[in-house]
Each structure stands twice: as structure tokens, then as C-alpha cells.
Amino acid sequence: MSDPVDIRAPAPAGGGRLYDVLSLLGVYVLVAGLFAAGWLVSDEFLTTANLLIALRSVTLLGIVAVGVSFITYSRHYVDLSIPGIMALSGTVAVWALQYGFAASLAAGLGTGLAVGLLNGLAVGYLRLNPIIWTLAMGSVLSGLIRWAYAGKQIYPDKATAAGRAFLHLYHAEVFVRVPWIVTLRLPLVVLLLLGAAVVAHLLMRKTGFGAQLRLTGSSYEVARMTGVNVRRTVAIAFVISAGTSAAAGILLTSFNKVGAFYIGKGYDFAAITAVVLGGMTLAGGRGSIVGVIGGVTAIALMDNVMSLVRIGDFVIGEYLKQAIQGAVFIAIVGVHSYWLRKSGMDDA
Amino acid sequence: MSELGTALELRAVSKQYPGTLAVDEVSLLVRAGEVHALIGENGAGKSTLMKIIAGSFDDYTGEVLLNDKPVTLHSPSMAKAAGIAMIHQELTLAGPISVAENILAGRLPSRRGLLSRTALLREARRCLAMVGLEHLDPLVPAEDISPHEAQLVEIAKALGRTPCILVMDEPTSSLSREEVDRLFQIIRKLRRRGLAIVYISHHLPEVLAVSDRVTVMRDGRRIATKDTRDTAAAELVEMMVGRSVSDLYAERTAAPGARKLSVEHLTRRGFFHDVSLAVRAGEVLGLGGLSGAGRSELARSLCGIDPVDAGRIVLNGRAVRPRSYRSALRAGLAYLTEDRKAQGLALRLRMGENILSALIPRHCRWGVYSPGRGRGTLRRLVGALDITPPQPGRLVSTLSGGNQQKVLLAKWLATDPQVLILDEPTRGVDVGAKVVIHRAIAELADAGKSVILISSDLPELVGLSDRIAIMRQGRLIGEIDKADATEGSVLLAANGEGEFVRA
Numbered sequence: 001m002s003d004p005v006d007i008r009a010p011a012p013a014g015g016g017r018l019y020d021v022l023s024l025l026g027v028y029v030l031v032a033g034l035f036a037a038g039w040l041v042s043d044e045f046l047t048t049a050n051l052l053i054a055l056r057s058v059t060l061l062g063i064v065a066v067g068v069s070f071i072t073y074s075r076h077y078v079d080l081s082i083p084g085i086m087a088l089s090g091t092v093a094v095w096a097l098q099y100g101f102a103a104s105l106a107a108g109l110g111t112g113l114a115v116g117l118l119n120g121l122a123v124g125y126l127r128l129n130p131i132i133w134t135l136a137m138g139s140v141l142s143g144l145i146r147w148a149y150a151g152k153q154i155y156p157d158k159a160t161a162a163g164r165a166f167l168h169l170y171h172a173e174v175f176v177r178v179p180w181i182v183t184l185r186l187p188l189v190v191l192l193l194l195g196a197a198v199v200a201h202l203l204m205r206k207t208g209f210g211a212q213l214r215l216t217g218s219s220y221e222v223a224r225m226t227g228v229n230v231r232r233t234v235a236i237a238f239v240i241s242a243g244t245s246a247a248a249g250i251l252l253t254s255f256n257k258v259g260a261f262y263i264g265k266g267y268d269f270a271a272i273t274a275v276v277l278g279g280m281t282l283a284g285g286r287g288s289i290v291g292v293i294g295g296v297t298a299i300a301l302m303d304n305v306m307s308l309v310r311i312g313d314f315v316i317g318e319y320l321k322q323a324i325q326g327a328v329f330i331a332i333v334g335v336h337s338y339w340l341r342k343s344g345m346d347d348a
Numbered sequence: 349m350s351e352l353g354t355a356l357e358l359r360a361v362s363k364q365y366p367g368t369l370a371v372d373e374v375s376l377l378v379r380a381g382e383v384h385a386l387i388g389e390n391g392a393g394k395s396t397l398m399k400i401i402a403g404s405f406d407d408y409t410g411e412v413l414l415n416d417k418p419v420t421l422h423s424p425s426m427a428k429a430a431g432i433a434m435i436h437q438e439l440t441l442a443g444p445i446s447v448a449e450n451i452l453a454g455r456l457p458s459r460r461g462l463l464s465r466t467a468l469l470r471e472a473r474r475c476l477a478m479v480g481l482e483h484l485d486p487l488v489p490a491e492d493i494s495p496h497e498a499q500l501v502e503i504a505k506a507l508g509r510t511p512c513i514l515v516m517d518e519p520t521s522s523l524s525r526e527e528v529d530r531l532f533q534i535i536r537k538l539r540r541r542g543l544a545i546v547y548i549s550h551h552l553p554e555v556l557a558v559s560d561r562v563t564v565m566r567d568g569r570r571i572a573t574k575d576t577r578d579t580a581a582a583e584l585v586e587m588m589v590g591r592s593v594s595d596l597y598a599e600r601t602a603a604p605g606a607r608k609l610s611v612e613h614l615t616r617r618g619f620f621h622d623v624s625l626a627v628r629a630g631e632v633l634g635l636g637g638l639s640g641a642g643r644s645e646l647a648r649s650l651c652g653i654d655p656v657d658a659g660r661i662v663l664n665g666r667a668v669r670p671r672s673y674r675s676a677l678r679a680g681l682a683y684l685t686e687d688r689k690a691q692g693l694a695l696r697l698r699m700g701e702n703i704l705s706a707l708i709p710r711h712c713r714w715g716v717y718s719p720g721r722g723r724g725t726l727r728r729l730v731g732a733l734d735i736t737p738p739q740p741g742r743l744v745s746t747l748s749g750g751n752q753q754k755v756l757l758a759k760w761l762a763t764d765p766q767v768l769i770l771d772e773p774t775r776g777v778d779v780g781a782k783v784v785i786h787r788a789i790a791e792l793a794d795a796g797k798s799v800i801l802i803s804s805d806l807p808e809l810v811g812l813s814d815r816i817a818i819m820r821q822g823r824l825i826g827e828i829d830k831a832d833a834t835e836g837s838v839l840l841a842a843n844g845e846g847e848f849v850r851a
Contacts, residue, residue: 208712211719215705218694225653225683225691226706226759227674285696 027294034301042308058300059189060248065274066200067244069292070237075217075284078272080134082245084141085112086264089246090253094154101162112246120235145261153260170254201289217284273329274299281336355380355544356513361410370396372568383545385555388565389778402434403427433506437518439498443491448472450490451505475504496527515546532558552581601794604631608798609767614659619645620822627798634813635802636838642822643802647769651683652676680766692756700740703758729758750781769800806835826850
């Protein structure tokens with residue numbers, strides 16, 4: 001018998017790969033377009049200084065987005081307690097500075113992971129609605145911080161070594177030496193983002209957990225009826241997201257030099273925008289970390305280009321930026337669902 | 349037959365999906381006052397053709413004429429306005445809402461903005477009377493009526509808009525034999541009133557019983573249209589598959605061996621009670637019974653998907669107590685669900701991914717998953733089950749229903765189970781896929797594995813099983829040997845009567 005693959009003349013590839021390629025291409029075409037727009041809008045745009053600012057400004061968002069993409073991939077949309085986790089982790093880290101720098105980081109991360117575990121138990125095991133549960137969780141967390149510190153902010157103590165180390169954390173730079181080729185001085189946060197992205201990519205694409213997460217995101221019932229431990233899989237996604245949020249929260253607190261309940265505000269929405277912009281649909285089981293990084297880059301450039309726009313006295317302020325970001329999110333979700341329906345790939 | 353002229357005419361209608369021409373220049377003529385059956389294997393293009401008529405696409409080509417006037421059907425509301433009513437295979441009633449509101453959904457009678465209850469009831473009763481449901485209280489929630497009544501309410505809802513064309517897609521899939529007969533009487537009544545009815549079905553005896561003319565489709569094209577009087581099942585099957593089907597039921601070579609699985613006094617309160625049975629290696633045990641007899645529930649509990657209240661499961665001499673489906677799979681039990689779309693296949697993923705999805709833990713080392721290790725299995729199964737097109741990278745949703753069902757079977761065959769429980773393995777699939785699936789089941793048994801077959805397809809159950817255990821109302825009430833198993837004896841026993849029912 002001949003090889004079964006030869007039975008038919010070359011048929012078109014199934015839509016799956018096509019979708020992956022197109023959505024990836026899409027976000028990077030957008031990135032290129034934004035580059036062109038920035039170049040047109042302002043001479044300042046294509047300077048190393050400006051691009052570094054743009055890059056730095058979204059590294060934390062990138063770290064958060066990489067984590068939350070596991071939740072989106074599992075078809076549980078988003079973790080709305082991200083701002084709460086970021087604020088709590090940062091505040092706890094500042095509080096724990098009295099026990100040393102390492103203890104501070106461990107306490108901050110540990111707190112975030114604990115909240116993630118709680119989210120995972122509630123959404124994964126008790127099957128509570130992820131949006132409602134994490135929305136409530138976010139409210140609880142920010143309320144707790146305000147209550148604990150009576151609405152006041154807490155500051156790292158510059159007099160101690162731990163306090164100085166903490167304040168330096170965000171601005172730390174690392175020498176990366178590739179022998180005989182190049183020695184680079186890179187911000188620690190950029191390296192952390194790269195590290196998180198690589199680990200997340202491998203987790204999603206190369207592990208059994210990733211494969212089962214994809215199945216769960218594609219169809220929860222089918223995954224359950226395939227013997228996947230769906231509850232644990234979903235719970236892990238929430239823990240991962242909380243972990244990256246905690247890390248970003250600690251770094252953001254270091255940058256702001258203050259622990260407060262409002263740290264991390266808006267990161268939930270910005271992160272999900274980046275994730276969706278990167279081709280990871282809210283319907284689950286589609287997209288990739290490479291796309292998410294593209295989405296984060298696009299948001300960074302969009303933000304940067306908007307700051308550089310000056311038409312006479314007109315500048316795009318923070319409020320308008322926020323409105324534009326929301327509109328972009330709506331447009332992307334709309335385009336995605338329209339495209340999937342058109343191509344007959346909408347099974348939901 | 350009354351000749352009332354043409355109700356619906358299609359002229360060279362085509363619809364292209366990415367990669368496939370699903371409907372290829374089909375021309376079709378449906379007369380007023382006739383029941384026009386549309387048959388074909390899965391993937392033949394019937395459903396796509398019907399979706400065109402229902403206004404699901406705005407990019408079909410060709411011409412559609414209603415009562416000799418050309419119409420454009422680019423949205424469901426355009427189709428409705430043109431007088432086309434669809435009754436889908438899956439019912440579309442909203443459960444918590446009353447039958448009356450379901451029937452009048454979208455055109456609730458109101459007076460000065462308020463719902464007029466008397467008008468609602470009057471109109472709902474009028475619609476229900478058309479389908480012989482005068483006795484039904486229009487105010488009960490739709491979730492409280494039987495599947496049969498729901499099917500009729502669905503028709504009443506369609507008739508309420510006084511359509512000129514009624515399209516029915518597999519309307520009998522959830523009905524019992526008597527209920528089918530009642531439905532046919534109603535269809536005949538509607539036909540006498542001059543309604544044109546398009547009737548899509550897999551079930552040839554039903555098509556022959558109810559239709560005036562039959563159109564056969566294959567590979568997106570219309571093969572032939574025949575007067576039902578002048579044709580027979582064999583001829584239709586031949587046209588559907590493009591070849592003659594000689595023997596549907598594969599010959600078995602090996603005889604059953606030692607006892608492989610035994611179930612002792614298994615109970616899940618409210619679902620099944622005190623069930624004891626045994627399956628031998630190389631044996632196909634049929635589970636017969638009416639729908640709701642507890643067969644699927646028994647299968648799910650055997651596989652750890654649902655809990656067990658009492659009893660014991662022994663596999664290969666060892667007691668097993670599956671706490672989760674995962675542990676049952678590891679022990680060598682597998683369950684092929686009856687609900688392919690919701691529980692069987694991840695339609696969003698590729699064919700190969702689906703086939704290997706149950707093997708992810710086995711293809712992992714130190715947490716690293718290498719799907720490449722399943723390549724041999726994949727190639728073997730795609731070849732053995734003749735899955736077309738044989739491209740593992742293709743989205744499984746782009747395969748025809750029959751091929752999707754083969755993919756589902758392949759997914760469980762890939763786990764190399766000791767005992768495979770099949771729940772309706774050929775529901776809604778075409779003849780060609782059925783033959784392949786039956787052959788695979790026979791081969792699995794011949795290879796010394798055990799198969800438990802749950803099927804409402806009586807010829808299939810009788811043809812494949814070595815023994816048939818009968819369940820009724822959650823209890824095992826009898827057993828029929830292969831020699832005595834006929835469609836009649838199984839059906840009789842399933843209804844709790846006849847010589848094979850234990851007193």
C-alpha cells in the first residue's frame with residue numbers, strides 16, 4: 001500500500017496554521033507600521049534614547065502579559081486581580097525589607113503566588129466565574145492594603161542596605177558578555193522579560209502541561225473527557241499569572257519608590273489588550289507567546305508615538321490615550337471574531 | 349399528488365469554503381405540496397446546501413427562486429422573510445421560557461408595549477394544534493417537555509410564521525419509533541395543505557416512507573433525483589456511496605477468550621442499580637436498551653467520569669476503583685462519548701493533535717512533551733481508518749462528520765485500551781464511515797481486546813455483538829446470545845417484554 005499522504009493531490013493546509021501565521025504576521029505588521037508612523041510624527045522617535053524609554057516603559061506590562069496569557073489560553077479570559085496582586089506584592093515586599101532584601105523579594109512573590117493559588121482554587125476547582133471572582137479578589141486586596149495602612153503609603157527605608165537595594169532593583173543593569181563578540185549592558189527588567197517570555201514559550205509549546213492547557217482552552221469538556229486534570233491545569237494558569245504579576249508589582253514598587261494600593265492600576269486591561277493584540281483570542285487555545293510579545297511591543301510603540309504627537313497646541317494626553325487603548329481592544333476583538341466566523345473556524 | 353407548481357428552485361448554486369467546494373453547482377426543484385428528501389453521506393454537501401437556503405451565507409453563487417421569483421438569501425432574517433423555515437437537528441428552544449413564548453419568539457403579541465397574554469395563548473394554541481399538541485399546556489417551560497414534544501413545538505414555531513418552505517434536518521434523531529410515525533402523519537397533513545417540505549435524513553427507511561421524491565448528493569454535487577415510488581434503499585445507497593455496499597458487518601475471526609472485565613453489583617443511585625456483568629477478551633458485549641435506560645451512565649461510572657455508590661470493578665483479575673477518568677485510562681479502560689462535538693473532539697485543534705491528545709502524559713518525559721513519538725501511531729491509524737483527507741495538520745472541524753467520528757475512534761484506539769466502551773460510535777455518520785468503524789471494532793476484538801458497545805442502531809448492535817445485555821430503567825434485565833439476537837428480540841426485551849427478560 002502506498003503512503004496514505006499521497007492519496008490526494010496537494011490540498012490546502014488546514015486553517016489552523018494559516019490563522020497562527022496570519023495573526024503573528026498581523027501584529028508584527030502593526031509594529032512595523034507604528035515604527036513608520038513614529039518616524040513620520042517626530043524626529044525624536046528613532047533615537048536610541050526614545051526607543052529605550054519605550055522599551056523600558058512596557059517591560060513590566062510585558063511580564064504581566066506573558067503570565068496572564070496562560071489564563072487567556074485556557075479560555076478563562078483574564079485575571080482582574082492583577083492590579084491588586086501587584087499592589088499587595090509590592091507593599092508586602094516593602095514591609096518585609098526589615099528582614100532583609102532576600103526576605104523582601106520572597107515575601108512579595110510568595111504573597112502573590114498565594115493569591116494566585118486562591119484564584120486557582122476558586123476558578124479551577126470550584127469553577128467560579130473567573131471575571132467575577134478575580135474582580136472581587138482585586139477589590140478585596142486593594143481594600144485590605146488601604147485598611148492595613150489606613151490609606152497611607154509606605155516607603156522603603158533608604159537608611160538600610162536592604163532599602164537601598166530595593167530602590168535600585170528596577171534600575172539595576174546587568175552586563176551580558178558573549179565571549180569574543182560583544183558585551184552588553186542591559187536593564188535587569190528587560191532581561192527578566194526576556195527570561196519570562198522564553199520560559200513561558202517553552203512551557204506552552206514543549207511541555208505536557210502546555211499541550212493539555214491548549215486542549216483545555218480549546219474545549220474544557222473535551223479535555224475533561226480526555227483524562228486531563230482540567231481543574232489543576234486551570235489552577236496552574238492562575239498561579240503563573242499571579243507569579244508574574246507579583247514580580248512586576250515588586251519592580252513597579254521599586255520604580256515608584258513607594259508601596260501603595262494604586263500601584264498596578266490599569267495593568268489588567270493593558271495586559272489583556274496586549275495578549276489579544278498578539279493573536280491570542282479570548283476564545284482560548286489559540287495564539288503564542290511570540291505573538292503576545294508582539295502585542296506588548298505594539299502597545300509600547302503606540303503609547304510612545306501618541307506621546308510624541310504635537311499638532312500645534314494639541315497633544316494626546318493620558319486620558320485620551322486610555323480611550324484609544326480601549327478602542328483598540330474593542331476593534332481587535334471584533335476583527336478576530338469576524339475573521340474566525342468568516343473562515344468557518346468559529347466553533348463556539 | 350397535487351401539482352401546485354414550483355415552490356423552491358435552485359439554479360447552479362455553489363458555496364466555496366476555504367479549501368473545499370462544499371456545494372458544486374447544484375440545481376434542485378422542490379414542488380409545492382411535496383416532501384422532497386435530500387440524502388447523502390456526511391460531507392456530501394446537504395447541510396451546506398440547507399444553510400444556503402436558510403440564509404447562513406452571503407457569498408454563495410447561483411440563483412434561488414421562491415415561487416418563481418428570484419430572491420437573495422444573504423441573512424437568516426432574509427430567508428425567514430422570504431417564507432423559509434428551518435428545523436435544525438439540534439433543537440433551539442430556550443429551556444426556562446414557556447412553550448408559548450418559544451413559539452412566538454421574535455413576534456410576541458403586544459398591546460401598547462405590554463405583552464398581551466391572551467393573544468399569546470391564543471396564537472400559541474393555534475400553532476400547537478397544527479402539530480397535534482392541543483393537549484400541551486403552552487405555559488410550561490420548554491425544558492419540562494419531552495424531546496418528542498420539543499421537536500413538534502419546534503415545528504409549531506416554524507409553522508407559526510406561515511412559511512412556504514419547511515426544511516427539516518434529521519428531525520427523527522431523538523424520537524422513538526411511534527413518535528416517528530406520529531411525526532410522519534403530521535408531515536403528510538402539512539403536505540396536503542400545499543407546504544413544500546425538504547427532508548434531510550440518513551435514515552433510508554424513513555425517507556422511503558415519508559417522501560415523494562428523493563435527491564441524492566455526493567461530493568457537493570447532485571447525483572440524481574428520483575420518484576420515491578420508483579426507487580429502493582439499495583439503489584439509493586449505491587448512489588450515495590458511489591459503489592455497492594455488499595456486507596455492512598465485518599466477519600469475526602477469533603473466539604472470545606478469558607474473562608477480562610467484570611462488574612459486580614455496581615450502583616449509582618438514581619442512574620443504575622445493582623448491575624453485574626462480565627466481558628471476555630475478544631468479545632463484543634452489546635448494551636441494548638431505550639434511551640435513558642442508564643447505559644451511558646453506567647459507562648461513565650465504569651471509567652471514573654462519574655462516581656459509583658456501591659459495587660466492584662475487576663479488570664484482568666485486579667479490582668480497580670477509578671477515581672478519575674485519568675486513572676481509568678491508565679488502568680486500560682477508555683470511553684468513546686456519544687457527544688462528539690461537545691465532549692469528543694476539540695474542533696479548534698488539528699486532526700493529529702486530537703488523535704494524540706489522550707496520549708500526552710505517555711509522550712512526556714520530565715514534563716517535556718514530544719508529539720513526534722506518536723507519529724507512527726498517527727500514521728497507522730489514519731491509514732487503517734482511512735481518514736480523509738489524510739493530513740494530520742488539518743483542523744478537525746474541516747473534516748466531514750464521518751471522518752470526525754473516525755478521528756474520535758482513532759483517539760481512543762491510540763491509547764491501546766484493554767476495554768473500549770463505545771457509546772453510539774456511528775451516530776449520524778455515512779455508510780462508508782460506518783463500514784470502516786465496524787471493521788475497526790471487529791479487529792479490536794479479534795486482537796483480544798474487549799469492547800462494550802452501546803448503540804441505538806439495532807442492526808449495528810445485533811450485527812456486531814457477541815452477546816447483548818439489556819438495560820431498562822437503570823437495571824440489567826436480561827441477556828441475549830448472538831444466536832437469538834435479532835432486531836425484534838432486542839427491541840422487545842428493551843421494552844421489558846419477551847422471553848429474554850429475567851423474571
